[in-house]
Amino acid sequence: MTDSTQQNSQPEEPLHYLPLAEQARRIRNRELSAVALVRAYLGRIRAHNPQLNSFITVDEDGALEQARLVDEAVSRGDETGPLAGIPIAAKDSIPTKGLRTTDNSNLLANWVPGHDAAAVTRLKAAGAIIIGKANLNEFGWSRPSEADLAPPPWNPWNPRFASVGSSSGSGVAASGGLASAAIGTDGGGSIRLPGGAHGLIGFKPTHGLVSRLGMDHNSHSEISPLTRTVEDAALMLDALGGFVPEDDMSWPGRPVGYTAKLNDADVRGWRVGVPWTFVRSAPNEPEVTDSFERFIADLESIGCEVVDVPVRGLAEARMANFLVLNAEAYQRHAKSLGESWDSYGEITRVYLLQGAYLGAHDLLNAAEVGRTVRGLLETEVFAGSGAGRGSGVRVIAMPTSPFVTAERSRRPGEHSRGINACYTAPFNITGHPSVSVPAGFSESTGLPIGAMLTSALHDDLGLLQLAHAHEQSTGWHMRHPDL
Amino acid sequence: MEDPGSPSDILRRLRPAVPLSEADAEQLHNLLAGVRAAADRMASLAPVFPAELDAGRLSQTVDGEDSS
Numbered sequence: 377m378t379d380s381t382q383q384n385s386q387p388e389e390p391l392h393y394l395p396l397a398e399q400a401r402r403i404r405n406r407e408l409s410a411v412a413l414v415r416a417y418l419g420r421i422r423a424h425n426p427q428l429n430s431f432i433t434v435d436e437d438g439a440l441e442q443a444r445l446v447d448e449a450v451s452r453g454d455e456t457g458p459l460a461g462i463p464i465a466a467k468d469s470i471p472t473k474g475l476r477t478t479d480n481s482n483l484l485a486n487w488v489p490g491h492d493a494a495a496v497t498r499l500k501a502a503g504a505i506i507i508g509k510a511n512l513n514e515f516g517w518s519r520p521s522e523a524d525l526a527p528p529p530w531n532p533w534n535p536r537f538a539s540v541g542s543s544s545g546s547g548v549a550a551s552g553g554l555a556s557a558a559i560g561t562d563g564g565g566s567i568r569l570p571g572g573a574h575g576l577i578g579f580k581p582t583h584g585l586v587s588r589l590g591m592d593h594n595s596h597s598e599i600s601p602l603t604r605t606v607e608d609a610a611l612m613l614d615a616l617g618g619f620v621p622e623d624d625m626s627w628p629g630r631p632v633g634y635t636a637k638l639n640d641a642d643v644r645g646w647r648v649g650v651p652w653t654f655v656r657s658a659p660n661e662p663e664v665t666d667s668f669e670r671f672i673a674d675l676e677s678i679g680c681e682v683v684d685v686p687v688r689g690l691a692e693a694r695m696a697n698f699l700v701l702n703a704e705a706y707q708r709h710a711k712s713l714g715e716s717w718d719s720y721g722e723i724t725r726v727y728l729l730q731g732a733y734l735g736a737h738d739l740l741n742a743a744e745v746g747r748t749v750r751g752l753l754e755t756e757v758f759a760g761s762g763a764g765r766g767s768g769v770r771v772i773a774m775p776t777s778p779f780v781t782a783e784r785s786r787r788p789g790e791h792s793r794g795i796n797a798c799y800t801a802p803f804n805i806t807g808h809p810s811v812s813v814p815a816g817f818s819e820s821t822g823l824p825i826g827a828m829l830t831s832a833l834h835d836d837l838g839l840l841q842l843a844h845a846h847e848q849s850t851g852w853h854m855r856h857p858d859l
Numbered sequence: 860m861e862d863p864g865s866p867s868d869i870l871r872r873l874r875p876a877v878p879l880s881e882a883d884a885e886q887l888h889n890l891l892a893g894v895r896a897a898a899d900r901m902a903s904l905a906p907v908f909p910a911e912l913d914a915g916r917l918s919q920t921v922d923g924e925d926s927s
Contacts (some may be wrong), residue, residue, distance in 0.1 A: 401900035591909045688914060691923030692904065695897035702894060714876045725877070726886050730894050732873065742900035748912045793893045798921045 391416050391554035392449055393856045396462050396612075397635075399556055403461040406450060410443035410461025410505070413556075416604075417463050421554050421639045424859055428539075429529040432468045434508035439463060442505040458635075459615055460503030465549035467560040468509035469516050470599065471590055472683040474498055475506065476579045480525050483712065483719040494618045494620050495559065495599045503799045507555055510547025516566060516597075518706055518724035519786055520544070525609035531573060531782075532857040534822045538782040540573035542566040546827040548573040550859050551824075557608055559616070563701055564775075565599030565800025569785075571812035572776030572826020575852065576602050577609045577843065580800075582834050583807030586613075587620035594704055595625075596697055596746075596804040605853050607842040609811070610634035612759035620758075632837050633814065644679030647842045648672075648842075649757060650719035650771030651687040658798055659790070660778045664825060667816040668699065671827040674815075675773065678849050679841075682712035685769055686755055689749035693802035696742035696749075698794050701807065703739050706731025746805035750833075753806055758832035770835075771842055774799045775825035799828055809836040811841050813854035824852075860898035863891045 382646035388657075391399075391413065402408035418436055425431050428710020446461040466472060469479045471489035473496075474548040478484045496506065511529045520528035520541065529539040539548050545562025547570030550558045560567050561582040579601055586599045595853050601612035613634050621625040650672065672682050708727045709720075717725060759768040777796055779785040785796035794801060803810045808830050815827035847853050863869050866884040873879055879887070900923060906912050915919075917922050 592885055651919070654921060657922065659921075686919060688919055689917035691918050695900055695923060699894070699897050699901065708889065710876075717877050717879075720912070722883075726879070726883050727890065729877070729879070729887055730890050733863050733891060733894065734898065735879075738860050738898045738901065741905050744912055745901055745904060747915070748914055752914055753860060769886045793896075795921065810871065 380543050382683070386850040388564050390553070393418055393604065396459070396556040396603065396608045397605070400462055400611070403446065403450060404456065404629060407660055410438060413461060414439045414463050414505060414507065414521055417555055421508070422687070423733050424532070424552060424554060426551060427720055428532055428548050428550065429511055429527050429534060429544045430554050431465065431508040432478055432480060432511050432526045432545070435475050435506060436497070438475065439507045444504070446503060457501060457615070458611060458781065459499065462556045463505045463507035464498060464499060464504045465510040465546055465555040465558040466506050467512050467543050467546050468559070469512055469561060469591070470496060470559065472509065475509065477509060478510050478525055479516070479520070482525050482718055482722065485525055491590055492589040493495050493599070493647055495616050498616055498709065499559070503679040504615065505550070509542070510549050510560070512560070513542040513544065514721045515705070515728070516542040516563065518665060518721060518727045519791070521721055521723055523663060524693065524721055531823060533575065533824060537821060537823060539571045539791045540782045540785065543570050546570065546602050548716050550574065550576050550604060552857055557601060557612055557651060559599060559601055559612070561597045562600045562804065563594055564697055564794065565797040567600040567602060568776055568810060568812035568826070568828060569797065571602055572738065572828070573782065573823060575814045575824030575855065576604060576827070577606050577608045578602050578812040579613065579840070580803070580810045581836050582627070582809045585836065586616045587623040587624040587626045589620050589626070592708055595700055596807070606847050607635065607638060607673060607841055610638050610840050627833070634840055636843050637837055638840060641838065643842050643845045646680050646842060647769040648680045648682045649772050650682060650683030651690070651772065652684045653689055653785030655774055658778045659795065660775060661780055661784065663761040663818045663820065664775050664778055665778055667752065667825040668827055670723055671815040674771065674850055678845050682771065682773070685757055686770065688752055688803040689745070693749040693805050694746050694794055694798055696745040697801045697805040699738055702731040703734045704834060705732070706734070720834060734769065742805070749802065750806040751834065753808060755834060757818040759790040764821055768828055770831065772830045774828050776828040776829070780818045780821055780825060798816060810841050811839055811843050814848060860895055863888065863895070
């Protein structure tokens with residue numbers, strides 16, 4: 377483990393682990409060329425991807441060409457975007473124009489989209505470079521298998537352990553220093569869970585803040601960043617967020633300017649609620665419990681008031697989200713399962729059939745439960761917070777996952793009930809912003825452990841501000857895998 | 860939610876659409892137990908018209924037992 381916090385002289389971080397905010401500043405100031413940065417990451421991908429399986433496709437030529445254009449623009453003194461020259465890994469379920477997008481399925485092994493997803497368009501408009509397409513559970517679903525189009529990724533913190541998904545390759549790329557940051561999708565925890573297991577900031581924004589236009593329909597899955605620092609997450613969110621009129625789920629609000637306001641809040645006195653009854657009923661591994669207790673102490677040390685907050689309906693919200701995910705996945709694949717059964721992974725195709733037995737009543741019942749829990753959170757939990765709705769807590773704190781390793785989270789029985797996502801999935805159907813932040817390490821495995829913060833709808837800024845204050849007090853973000 | 864029945868029932872119902880094997884049907888049968896539990900829980904919470912969903916029945920634990 378590389379730990380620059382333990383050095384008195386604060387040595388320079390290697391280029392590949394520098395925060396993207398610093399990389400972008402150096403490119404703008406001509407202290408670093410975009411071509412050099414892309415070459416550095418391409419070199420690391422060549423060196424480590426054969427072992428880690430982070431990327432399915434790497435766009436060497438395209439990334440270098442984009443980097444040259446950025447350097448030329450900077451040389452001319454042109455106005456460049458806030459992410460100019462920054463190499464980003466995109467989950468291979470997110471369409472990228474002219475760049476193969478496989479969903480890690482043989483069904484799409486040769487699909488080259490003719491369009492970018494709206495989120496990719498926005499990243500490119502900010503100057504970012506899509507360096508490659510990151511590995512995932514096939515169709516973001518199922519359990520990884522060696523028979524998948526691309527074999528499963530491994531966690532760079534300890535490559536004896538599998539990477540947690542479904543945005544697993546994205547987590548590997550960002551934590552292993554194979555890209556400046558990554559984007560993925562979170563339909564039940566698929567950004568926050570890999571965020572926790574890779575020592576990253578995994579930020580799921582409020583529903584509708586980042587458009588899913590150009591991707592398959594999924595009511596509660598958000599395109600989300602995975603970054604090494606909170607400031608990097610804010611920069612990514614500034615680029616990704618914004619109203620897309622042709623997307624019926626896009627939120628028509630004004631841009632907030634998360635990066636500029638990151639340090640504007642004094643979090644002392646913020647009330648942080650922990651639903652202890654819920655947390656203590658989960659099958660948390662002892663190292664998760666220890667880490668979470670330290671996390672709570674860290675929040676208190678920066679001045680937060682931590683209180684017990686009863687929250688009803690989190691289990692039902694997880695179940696409701698699970699039903700919607702199943703129904704939408706089946707609806708999306710029903711025809712092609714019949715026509716191309718052998719092109720799907722053996723596990724995936726059976727998982728996709730779970731929705732075959734659901735009916736309209738089931739979906740409507742689930743939607744009503746989701747609405748009810750969303751309302752309870754807004755009126756009984758976050759009411760009165762600094763977000764302006766009464767006198768409640770500003771943020772909910774919970775572990776990110778009950779489990780440390782991907783292997784443990786896949787135990788039969790618990791996996792099919794979604795217990796690994798017991799903390800994350802409820803906030804997909806309710807739409808609340810939620811972030812996994814680094815909260816320590818497992819001594820038995822060397823793997824990071826995350827903790828999760830969740831705030832009121834559209835209080836994404838408050839969430840980032842608290843996560844930033846916590847990050848600055850702990851320094852977990854200064855640690856990186858020895859790669 | 861439609862009752863999937865036994866693995867044999869699953870084979871009969873789905874084979875006209877997809878060529879799943881007996882092992883697939885067995886695996887799907889096990890997975891559907893979780894789906895059905897979730898669907899049943901949602902159905903149990905559905906209110907009688909014109910009442911609203913009774914939030915007091917929502918659980919405070921991971922397993923989601925009825926609080927009423």
